[in-house]
Amino acid sequence: MSTNGNGNGHAHTHGNDYTVPTPRKDWIVNRKAEAARTGDTNMSQMHFARKGLVTEEMSYVAHREKLAPEFIRDEIAKGTMIIPANINHPELEPMCIGVGSLCKINANIGNSALSSNVDEELRKLHTAVHYGADTVMDLSTGGDIPMIREQIIRHSPVPIGTVPLYEALSRVKRVEDLNIDLYMEVLEEQAQQGVDYFTIHAGVLIQYVPMVSKRITGIVSRGGAILAQWMTANHKQNFLYENFDRITKLMAKYDVSYSLGDGLRPGSVADASDEAQFAELKTLGELTRQAWKDDVQVMIEGPGHVPMDKIKEQVDKEVELCDGAPFYVLGPLVTDIAPGYDHITSAIGAAMIGWHGAAMLCYVTPKEHLGLPNEKDVKDGIIAYKIAAHAADIARHRPGARDRDDAISHARYTFDWDKQFALSLDPDTARSMHDETLPDDYYKEAAFCSMCGPKFCSMNWSSKVDEYNEQVHGLKKADLTQIVTEQMALRG
Template identity: 50%
Template sequence: MATQLELARQGKITEAMEIVAKQEKMDVNLIRERVAEGTITICANVNHTSLIPRGVGKGLSTKVNANIGTSSAYPDIEPELIKLQAAIDAGADAVMDLSTGDNIDMSRRAIIEKSTVMVGTVPIYQATVDAIKKHGAVVDMTADDLLHAIAVQAKDGADFMTIHCGVTREVIQRMRKQGRIADVVSRGGSFITGWMLHNQKENPLYERYDDILDICRQYDVTISLGDGLRPGCLADATDRAQIQELIILGELVDRAWAKGVQVLVEGPGHVPFDQIAANMKLQKQLCKGAPFYVLGPLVTDVAPGYDHITSAIGGTLAAANGADFLCYVTPAEHLALPTIEDVHEGVIASRIAAHAADIVKGIPGAKDWDLKMAKARKALDWQEQLKLAIDPKKAERYRNARNTPNTEACSMCGDYCAMKIVGEYLNKPMDLCD
């Protein structure tokens, strides 16, 4: 079976391309051309039957991902399925199942079955949990264990998979030489780094990359090249290890495209505001325009409880400078497993960042949305304002809680509403002789 990338190269327009073109208000032939060149990815596993395809990449609206999944402390899948629906209802374009608790297979399959949006996974999580059960320790995990987890998740319908192929011995050595404050904060990156240091061997995900691509091609899984050494604090941003890994990821992009496999490239992380634009442009250059998927970036380390805000600040600048896909950060980041409300708040914050960037990027329809809201505010049309709000239910709660029924203005200004006062006078004819 041919992948979206291979079909696009053959000049064929698929149903998924037509759906994406309609969503984005773009010519389907342009979608096909960019899929063919790799600058647009349509993450759509052939076995994910409930999926409504979406595109990620050049010229498309900035997409938002929400992370969900069980943990060893909270192994129950039911709350995660509620979070899945909460993320979709809030407007997420994708979810990632990061389950590490018991019954990982059951959790993933339930999420994929019920999800109408793209589902991503991180196979090394399952491989490490299984390795502990099978061998007694993560460091005893084998290359075959890793490939088995990738194959199972691909067959189950994962649309994209984060795989940490760029963490090589050379990259780790650069990190050790330069030194870091937070070392490795990627969970998958830490697993593979620990394995390599213990066994004194090269990363099996790097050595077996061609085998991984064969699995991905079979199900049209998009490989999301994970940044295992992404900076976990501002002090570690844009260091030699991060950039060396990115160089390797650029080479792996070429190899994936050569095999007909679609690619995303993952990026930082914690990055000072003034370094974000350079990071985005460097990735696009080294990875030949492959879609870029970033976590945040978070622009400060000191806001636990508000990291959805620090993430949105960085996400806006990142997307305006070329990032295509934002992974949300919730208020619970660095503190705890997110609640359903945290998931909602994280998605909305990232969607605000994405939309602000889409206005800058000239995405079709982005400015129109704001113009409609401006006109509704001028007309004091509250129903239209609530309808247009990015989070209508929250906006309605505030409106109803602090205003009397049928009030024309809002309780902030009351009788002194600027738009109402000026509107009354502007609508009167002027006496030009006065």
């Protein structure tokens, strides 16, 4: 996998002959040495930001985002932005998640007890990163989970997230046998490997479980359902909630970020915005402030399945209850009727919620509700969500967000086909679709495509109007564009 940015040139080679750059290697060595010298074991980016320091990761992110390093530092100090960057993940190219930056996307990979293997998961990782995933979650639930995760982390230039509860459950015979000591053992092992963020469902409380009885689809989060079963079987409060401070201190030591899981997220549009969802969200806000006391970074997970008219409310509630911690949402799907096409039903909601202020969008693949995604499903999900995130950035007027759109539009108007392909999200697909009907190289310079042909191409005719305006009125196209822009500004 290629790397981007301004890290150093260290690299190491793994048994499968991949050479993986390690841009953070020297930064991490120096930081660990400083911690040993001072005795301060809190390695989190928030901890350094609150001391007024700009870390190498912050500078790297600032360069990528075209923002001031001090702005990145201040956002992290406030908790409205995170840089998930475990000190044991030297292969990472640091990135940020926060509403003050570009909208990000996450891709879920990982095997199940019934399907997939490590080579397949590495192919999925490569596909996800190649097509633009900003982070990847390994949700493996079967086979040699630690080995699969180790391979994914060692080959990943993007942050890796996990749900540690899955591995903890794989080590016991029954759900009710789960306990905090086993869970902490799993957390420590994953943190030592280099996992950058943990989804932890600490907000699913025993008093909220009866609220889901009114729902059509009950509890659809795997983590939420596991913990609900544990609580009702043991008649005890959620052990993750009860031991939250203990978990937080471990995460500070490795700079693992919280992704506070929405275990009671709605699994159908009928269940959106109900009392169970918002009760849990209020608790997640309380836990966020608790984690911030120890300078641990936090983002909040969100739904799910939400009709379009309730999407803005989801963001407003999260900002209100969680003090603006970055909102990381799954979709949301805006209708439930399209299994096989839920990358589309969810991308509609993702674009909207990104526009309203979500910081990261978790992709949904065409296989959602149907089976384990394969490599093609991963690609289809990534492309759908890159479109959604990009559309959100344009609507949020992020600096430079529209530059690529303007460039491809200019190439389209001037019939520069090769440039159009190069600027597209998926150049190979764009080129192959064009070439299905006009394969000869001659048509790469033609002023038409097979949709309209040479006689009915609107842009071809429009270019002739441009020539008339220049000859008769002395107006070049750039001048016309400026006039129209000024007129629109005057109209308000």
